[in-house]
Amino acid sequence: MSQPVLDVRDLIVEYKTPKGPARAVNEVSFSLRAGERFGLVGESGSGKSTTVLALMRMLRGGRIAAGEIRLNGVDLAQISEPAMRRVRFAEMSLVPQGAMSSLNPVLRIGDQMADIFEDHGVRRSAVEREGRIERLLEQVGLPGTVRWRFPHELSGGMKQRVCIAMSIALRPSLILADEPTSALDVVVQKQVLGTLSRVQRELGAAIILIGHDMALMAHFVSRIGVMYAGRLVETGPVRKVFAAPRHPYTKMLIEALPSFEKTAAFKGIPGVGPSLLDPLPGCPFHNRCPMAIERCRTDPPAFRTGSEDHHAACHRTEELADA
Amino acid sequence: MYADYVARRFGIMLLVIFLAVTINFVIPRLAPGDPIEAQLNQLIASGGGAAGDVQAMAASYRARFGLDQPLWHQYLAYWNSVLRFDLGFSLANYPERVSQAILAGLPWTLGLLGFATLVSFTLGTLLGGIVAWPRTPRFLRAAGSSLLVFSSIPYFLIGMILLYLFAIVWRVFPAGGGIPFGTTVGLNWSTVSGLAWHGTLPAISIVIAEIGAWALGMRGMLVSVLGEDYITLAEAKGLQNRRIFVWYGMRNAMLPQFTKLALTLGHIVSGAILVEVIFSYPGIGFRLYQAIQTNDYFVIQGIVLLLTISIAVAMFILDLIYPLIDPRIDGRGR
Numbered sequence: 001m002s003q004p005v006l007d008v009r010d011l012i013v014e015y016k017t018p019k020g021p022a023r024a025v026n027e028v029s030f031s032l033r034a035g036e037r038f039g040l041v042g043e044s045g046s047g048k049s050t051t052v053l054a055l056m057r058m059l060r061g062g063r064i065a066a067g068e069i070r071l072n073g074v075d076l077a078q079i080s081e082p083a084m085r086r087v088r089f090a091e092m093s094l095v096p097q098g099a100m101s102s103l104n105p106v107l108r109i110g111d112q113m114a115d116i117f118e119d120h121g122v123r124r125s126a127v128e129r130e131g132r133i134e135r136l137l138e139q140v141g142l143p144g145t146v147r148w149r150f151p152h153e154l155s156g157g158m159k160q161r162v163c164i165a166m167s168i169a170l171r172p173s174l175i176l177a178d179e180p181t182s183a184l185d186v187v188v189q190k191q192v193l194g195t196l197s198r199v200q201r202e203l204g205a206a207i208i209l210i211g212h213d214m215a216l217m218a219h220f221v222s223r224i225g226v227m228y229a230g231r232l233v234e235t236g237p238v239r240k241v242f243a244a245p246r247h248p249y250t251k252m253l254i255e256a257l258p259s260f261e262k263t264a265a266f267k268g269i270p271g272v273g274p275s276l277l278d279p280l281p282g283c284p285f286h287n288r289c290p291m292a293i294e295r296c297r298t299d300p301p302a303f304r305t306g307s308e309d310h311h312a313a314c315h316r317t318e319e320l321a322d323a
Numbered sequence: 324m325y326a327d328y329v330a331r332r333f334g335i336m337l338l339v340i341f342l343a344v345t346i347n348f349v350i351p352r353l354a355p356g357d358p359i360e361a362q363l364n365q366l367i368a369s370g371g372g373a374a375g376d377v378q379a380m381a382a383s384y385r386a387r388f389g390l391d392q393p394l395w396h397q398y399l400a401y402w403n404s405v406l407r408f409d410l411g412f413s414l415a416n417y418p419e420r421v422s423q424a425i426l427a428g429l430p431w432t433l434g435l436l437g438f439a440t441l442v443s444f445t446l447g448t449l450l451g452g453i454v455a456w457p458r459t460p461r462f463l464r465a466a467g468s469s470l471l472v473f474s475s476i477p478y479f480l481i482g483m484i485l486l487y488l489f490a491i492v493w494r495v496f497p498a499g500g501g502i503p504f505g506t507t508v509g510l511n512w513s514t515v516s517g518l519a520w521h522g523t524l525p526a527i528s529i530v531i532a533e534i535g536a537w538a539l540g541m542r543g544m545l546v547s548v549l550g551e552d553y554i555t556l557a558e559a560k561g562l563q564n565r566r567i568f569v570w571y572g573m574r575n576a577m578l579p580q581f582t583k584l585a586l587t588l589g590h591i592v593s594g595a596i597l598v599e600v601i602f603s604y605p606g607i608g609f610r611l612y613q614a615i616q617t618n619d620y621f622v623i624q625g626i627v628l629l630l631t632i633s634i635a636v637a638m639f640i641l642d643l644i645y646p647l648i649d650p651r652i653d654g655r656g657r
Contacts, residue, residue: 056559088561096559101552104571105651115570119562150650166560 003073004031005173005206011067013047013054022276024050024062026230032206034173039209039221039238041253045273047230048210049097052176056094057084072173090120093167095177095196099160099184103151109162110147116169136165140195157188161195168199175200175207181216193220214257218242226250229273229284232303236310246312246320248291283315291316329643336639343631347624348401359384361618362414410625415617421625424610429592431501432599432606435522436591439529444584446530447537452573454538455545458564467538474535479597482528486601489524496524499603525602529595540583544576551575578649582641589637593630
């Protein structure tokens with residue numbers, strides 16, 4: 001197998017708080033091959049978005065306390081701030097969460113795309129640049145004339161398409177999409193995700209899709225990672241994870257999905273996640289886990305290999321797999 | 324589309340001016356007492372003349388100023404004279420016309436305050452932006468923040484301190500007046516240097532006092548703009564810090580500053596009364612101060628009218644250029 005595009009090893013992110021450091025991301029490791037689609041799911045506060053911000057090194061008030069982030073072999077945790085600036089969008093781009101408010105209201109779309117080329121030292125004539133911007137917009141299903149528009153003249157779906165066009169402008173090898181459709185309605189969500197999927201395939205970039213919608217995720221990614229309380233608790237091919245989850249939290253997340261086959265009371269996961277300031281001893285999920293045993297309260301479970309590349313951090317993962 | 328918008332804004336401006344002229348006409352007539360009798364009594368008291376025929380003199384003056392006519396007639400006549408910029412005579416400096424008094428003071432005030440306002444706007448806005456920008460070096464932010472202390476000192480106090488230090492103790496700058504005596508005004512070096520020499524202290528006192536207000540407004544706006552999603556995306560795009568600061572941060576945070584600037588520029592025709600008085604600067608503010616002291620109703624009225632009209636015009640001009648600085652206001656009724 002060739003070198004992975006992204007290799008994250010034991011990443012720890014801490015936010016400074018008056019009560020001490022809060023670990024928003026705790027010993028997270030995963031890697032992506034070229035062109036691979038990886039999904040990160042988890043409830044609010046599980047550390048998905050913080051992981052993405054850490055990869056971009058754009059944590060506000062937080063810091064990478066430990067770990068490696070190797071992008072195409074270079075450890076981003078170690079390089080200088082100016083070098084990191086040049087990596088952004090050129091090698092790793094971001095499709096933002098708040099499509100409605102992510103564009104500068106006083107600049108035309110074309111100008112907001114042109115400045116990416118300018119600040120990354122892509123020297124082109126004005127005509128060439130215009131043509132490039134026009135083609136990028138057409139690639140995401142927008143007319144090229146959108147480059148003359150201001151953001152307030154576009155719909156939410158169009159704005160998110162503009163953001164997707166920007167994210168592929170410098171042909172990065174990795175795209176981070178942080179809940180790219182959460183601000184859109186269901187119909188537009190599907191279309192925008194379809195567009196993102198198409199341009200990602202054409203470009204051959206790897207992508208990390210963040211979300212909490214398990215069903216949407218299942219359609220889009222090939223591999224999935226489930227986060228809970230700052231930890232990655234299960235990773236594996238999306239089919240295997242859905243068919244036979246190896247962590248009780250994943251199992252409950254999947255069972256919480258509404259189904260057409262059986263009509264039953266809507267199931268959630270009772271309780272709330274633990275405080276990041278005062279982490280639970282042992283397994284972070286033990287206070288909400290129906291399968292918790294005495295050992296889970298004292299002994300943090302290690303990440304264990306199941307079949308092939310399907311892993312989970314649970315003491316009773318074998319019992320789940322057999323069930 | 325844009326023509327519609329301009330026409331509507333122009334209509335609003337005309338309405339404001341109409342109301343301003345009307346109120347300016349009504350208010351003095353609602354005030355108790357008779358300004359003519361009061362003025363005559365004052366003249367007689369100081370001159371020691373015969374007191375008997377005050378009533379007759381007042382009546383003849385009323386006839387002379389048209390004050391014996393019915394109110395609607397006076398109102399039309401008032402409009403007629405306003406349109407011809409005929410604001411009547413100064414009571415204190417008769418036979419000087421109010422329009423002459425205003426025109427004599429206006430260039431001084433517009434020059435001094437226009438210059439000082441633009442300088443404090445530019446410096447204050449930049450200062451506020453630098454203080455709010457998180458990547459500004461710490462010492463620079465600390466220095467900038469300490470400058471904001473000046474915004475809490477009233478400008479006449481700063482003026483008095485400057486006057487004491489630079490004009491009385493060190494004698495670097497003149498203590499008053501707009502230009503050295505005996506200068507022949509024209510487009511020549513002695514005029515320009517004379518104006519600058521006399522204008523420095525009053526201008527500095529206004530700039531120092533106002534810079535803080537501009538900086539505070541800008542700091543607050545930029546801090547909230549920097550929390551916007553488009554700043555996060557701009558940073559994710561790997562843009563140069565300078566571009567994020569200027570085109571994503573300052574450019575958006577500037578919008579309310581422009582509104583404030585237009586209002587402030589509209590206000591400058593009334594002068595900076597205290598500064599002009601302290602430096603005996605021959606501007607409108609000084610005239611207004613004298614007029615208030617001498618109950619010179621027509622001069623006061625004229626300056627107030629000029630003030631309201633110039634604010635209305637300034638707001639109209641702002642409305643015209645606002646679509647250029649904020650594309651979301653595009654003349655479609657938003």
